[in-house]
Amino acid sequence: xxxxxxxxxxxxxxxxxxxxxxxxxxxxxxxxxxxxxxxxxxxxxxxxxxxxxxxxxxxxxxxxxxxxxxxxxxxxxxxxxxxxxxxxxxxxxxxxxxxxxxxxxxxxxxxxxxxxxxxxxxxxxxxxxxxxxxxxxxxxxxxxxxxxxxxxxxxxxxxxxxxxxxxxxxxxxxxxxxxxxxxxxxxxxxxxxxxxxxxxxxxxxxxxxxxxxxxxxxxxxxxxxxxxxxxxxxxxxxxxxxxxxxxxxxxxxxxxxxxxxxxxxxxxxxxxxxxxxxxxxxxxxxxxxxxxxxxxxxxxxxxxxxxxxxxxxxxxxxxxxxxxxxxxxxxxxxxxxxxxxxxxxxxxxxxxxxxxxxxxxxxxxxxxxxxxxxxxxxxxxxxxxxxxxxxxxxxxxxxxxxxxxxxxxxxxxxxxxxxxxxxxxxxxxxxxxxxxxxxxxxxxxxxxxxxxxxxxxxxxxxxxxxxxxxxxxxxxxxxxxxxxxxxxxxxxxxxxxxxxxxxxxxxxxxxxxxxxxxxxxxxxxxxxxxxxxxxxxxxxxxxxxxxxxxxxxxxxxxxxxxxxxxxx
Numbered sequence: 200x201x202x203x204x205x206x207x208x209x210x211x212x213x214x215x216x217x218x219x220x221x222x223x224x225x226x227x228x229x230x231x232x233x234x235x236x237x238x239x240x241x242x243x244x245x246x247x248x249x250x251x252x253x254x255x256x257x258x259x260x261x262x263x264x265x266x267x268x269x270x271x272x273x274x275x276x277x278x279x280x281x282x283x284x285x286x287x288x289x290x291x292x293x294x295x296x297x298x299x300x301x302x303x304x305x306x307x308x309x310x311x312x313x314x315x316x317x318x319x320x321x322x323x324x325x326x327x328x329x330x331x332x333x334x335x336x337x338x339x340x341x342x343x344x345x346x347x348x349x350x351x352x353x354x355x356x357x358x359x360x361x362x363x364x365x366x367x368x369x370x371x372x373x374x375x376x377x378x379x380x381x382x383x384x385x386x387x388x389x390x391x392x393x394x395x396x397x398x399x400x401x402x403x404x405x406x407x408x409x410x411x412x413x414x415x416x417x418x419x420x421x422x423x424x425x426x427x428x429x430x431x432x433x434x435x436x437x438x439x440x441x442x443x444x445x446x447x448x449x450x451x452x453x454x455x456x457x458x459x460x461x462x463x464x465x466x467x468x469x470x471x472x473x474x475x476x477x478x479x480x481x482x483x484x485x486x487x488x489x490x491x492x493x494x495x496x497x498x499x500x501x502x503x504x505x506x507x508x509x510x511x512x513x514x515x516x517x518x519x520x521x522x523x524x525x526x527x528x529x530x531x532x533x534x535x536x537x538x539x540x541x542x543x544x545x546x547x548x549x550x551x552x553x554x555x556x557x558x559x560x561x562x563x564x565x566x567x568x569x570x571x572x573x574x575x576x577x578x579x580x581x582x583x584x585x586x587x588x589x590x591x592x593x594x595x596x597x598x599x600x601x602x603x604x605x606x607x608x609x610x611x612x613x614x615x616x617x618x619x620x621x622x623x624x625x626x627x628x629x630x631x632x633x634x635x636x637x638x639x640x641x642x643x644x645x646x647x648x649x650x651x652x653x654x655x656x657x658x659x660x661x662x663x664x665x666x667x668x669x670x671x672x673x674x675x676x677x678x679x680x681x682x683x684x685x686x687x688x689x690x691x692x693x694x695x696x697x698x699x700x701x702x703x704x705x706x707x708x709x710x711x712x713x714x715x716x717x718x719x720x721x722x723x724x725x726x727x728x729x730x731x732x733x734x735x736x737x738x739x740x741x742x743x744x745x746x747x748x749x750x751x752x753x754x755x756x757x758x759x760x761x762x763x764x765x766x767x
Contacts, residue, residue: 239283241572243565243727245720251280251561253714255533256553263552264537265510265587273533277513277585280564284571286515289582289604297512299587299598300448302336305440307502312460315344316471316495323464329418330437331458333501336446340456340501345373345415347468347493351483352377353405353417358749359391360486367490369414373497375465376405376417377483379425383660385484396662398674398751402426402459403665410452416497417457420465420476427661433459442591445507448601456501468493510534510587512595514604517570519738521578526605527737528582529566529730530596530668531559531616532589536708547710554703554712558723559616560585566731570738577738579611589617589668596668600675607672608763611737612638612744613679614730615669620684622699623719627654627685628729632664635752636678637744641736645729654685676755678744680733684722 237250254260254276261269278295281288290297310331312323323329333340351363353376361381380400382390391397398404402419409417423429437458446453460468462476469476472494482488513533519525535552551557567583582604586595600607628646630639633655646653656663664670669679686696706712736742743765746753 239568241568243569243724243731245724247568248558248561248565248723248727249714249716249718249720251564252553252557253716255557255560256551256712256714258549258551260551262537262550263533263535263557265534265591266508267537269537270510270534270587274511274513274585277533277560277564281513281515281567281583284515284564284568286517286567286571286583289514289516289584290512295513295515297514297599297602297604298509299512299595300445300507300509301442301588301591301594302445303440303442303506303508304332304334304336305504306332306437307504308438310499310501313498314468314495315498316468316493317473318471323460326434326438327461328464329458329460330433331416331456331499331501332437332441333456333503334443334446334453335455336505338503338505340503341499342373342415342456343498344496345371345498347495347497348372348374349469349479349483349491349493350374350376351488351490352379352381352399353408353419354381354399355408355412356391356399356751358751358754359399361391363483363488363490364408364412365489369409369412371415373416373418374409374412374414375460375468375493376409376419377425377480378402378405378419378421379660381484383425384480387484390484390486392659395659396665398665401662401665406454406457407451409457410454415455417454419459420462421459422462424660427658430461442588442594444594444598444601448598450601456499468495471495510595512587512599513585515567515583516604517567517577517581517583519578519580520576523580524605525609525611526580526582527611527734528584528605528613528672529563529616529734530584530586530613531563532556532587532595532668533560533585534587534590534595536590550708550710551713553714554621555618555707556589556616557714558619558621562616562619562723562727562730565727566734569731570734577735578740579738580605581734581738586668593668593671596671600671606763607675607677608759608765610672610677611742612636612733613669613672613677614638614733615667615679615681616683616730617667617681618683619723619726620699621715621718621720621723622684622686622688622696624689624722624725625651625685625696626687626689627652628726629654629656629683629685631656631667631681634747635664635673635750636680636746638678638680638733641733641742641744642680642682642729644736645732649725649729651685651725653682657686673752674755676752676759678746678756682726682730684726688722
């Protein structure tokens with residue numbers, strides 16, 4: 200049976216508060232009566248899928264920003280669809296909703312980073328030279344005379360026989376590290392996965408590991424190839440309001456402060472210590488690397504504005520007939536960027552988020568309906584979770600992982616739908632992070648039946664497996680699959696697929712990401728049928744798919760299954 204969620208005593212007003220700016224107030228919303236306007240089929244169809252995307256991405260939903268009337272309409276619409284299908288509520292107090300408390304933190308942009316090196320004192324400027332923030336929920340963080348130590352890539356990976364912290368006590372120190380993985384800058388396929396980013400290359404891991412080691416603060420050295428984006432992305436992402444779970448709701452360790460410095464700042468910092476940054480990068484790509492003191496001290500007084508707010512996940516459950524305590528999860532994030540007065544071309548200020556991610560939400564609803572109306576009913580339970588705050592750092596899924604409706608040890612696998620392809624049927628099926636888990640073996644069976652080939656994402660160095668909601672489940676050890684239609688289109692081949700991809704790239708996170716009635720949804724239907732098949736195989740059987748050997752999440756899965764009395 201479902202494990203009861205821990206209930207949170209929040210003021211009623213907080214349930215409608217969320218991401219700042221003009222999103223602070225959320226008056227009652229009127230839900231469009233979609234059911235009266237469209238007759239839904241129990242099968243997965245392009246017509247049903249398109250109708251739901253059209254509705255969720257309509258101007259009436261105001262860009263689906265958490266805490267706005269758009270959130271009210273969105274979660275009510277998803278709830279109405281779950282009710283229509285015949286699912287059962289899986290949220291707080293047997294409701295449809297799981298409240299996700301969060302902290303909004305806005306760092307004072309006048310914060311300066313004070314460096315004391317052998318060359319003298321230097322003060323760095325927020326935004327131009329560095330960015331910094333805190334996840335502690337504290338309004339003031341002060342660090343004085345903290346020794347700077349270069350720790351290579353900041354990785355401790357026992358299965359890789361790699362520990363950049365070996366022999367180092369970082370308590371009271373500020374660690375400086377490279378983005379991406381050992382092997383990336385050297386293009387050495389024998390180190391980790393070479394060019395392909397692993398979990399250890401993601402900047403979020405590096406901060407978490409520094410916190411586990413007890414560091415005072417951590418700074419990542421930016422470089423565009425290693426990060427897969429320029430400094431402007433870092434600067435813009437770390438400026439203004441930042442959102443996180445409350446510390447008590449998040450099992451991960453947190454640093455007092457964390458941030459990035461530019462490559463130019465790092466090069467000068469190393470030079471002041473008599474070191475060459477390029478030579479140190481080479482050394483950091485060598486097994487047995489030892490941390491290096493930068494013969495420098497750092498200090499800062501970080502002041503932030505703190506506010507506590509919340510949003511909601513929507514959870515619907517189809518109980519299993521034989522082992523209802525075991526569950527397969529389908530997830531998709533419902534949130535997008537809302538509306539911003541004065542922005543957008545032609546005066547359009549609504550960021551409708553049709554592809555990102557009305558498509559994913561419509562997808563899990565279509566799959567849910569097929570499960571609910573098919574016979575025989577599944578032996579294991581199915582949970583359909585529309586999560587919030589993905590655009591703010593995967594927070595809705597992170598909260599669900601911390602407070603799950605089903606114990607994670609009894610969660611068989613997770614299938615994530617995010618930004619699905621609407622360009623038509625493809626000969627390929629993109630598995631983001633391909634080579635991770637045995638869920639891919641099951642998917643291959645259905646791809647083969649559709650005469651399709653599983654392929655990895657085109658930019659494996661970008662670490663896209665770590666940038667969507669399934670990643671929080673993966674970190675906890677639960678095998679998670681993120682797959683969608685590829686770019687080798689049946690009509691037009693790779694050239695047509697690239698054209699469609701390039702067109703969407705222009706619309707991504709723009710007001711122009713809107714529903715288009717001319718989309719070819721035949722490919723989406725194929726994708727959904729295959730992803731439904733993966734869940735059906737798991738729901739009707741007794742498999743416990745695991746991570747492939749060598750995967751960094753396998754140890755956590757083995758441990759949780761062992762503690763639950765299950766086989767590996």
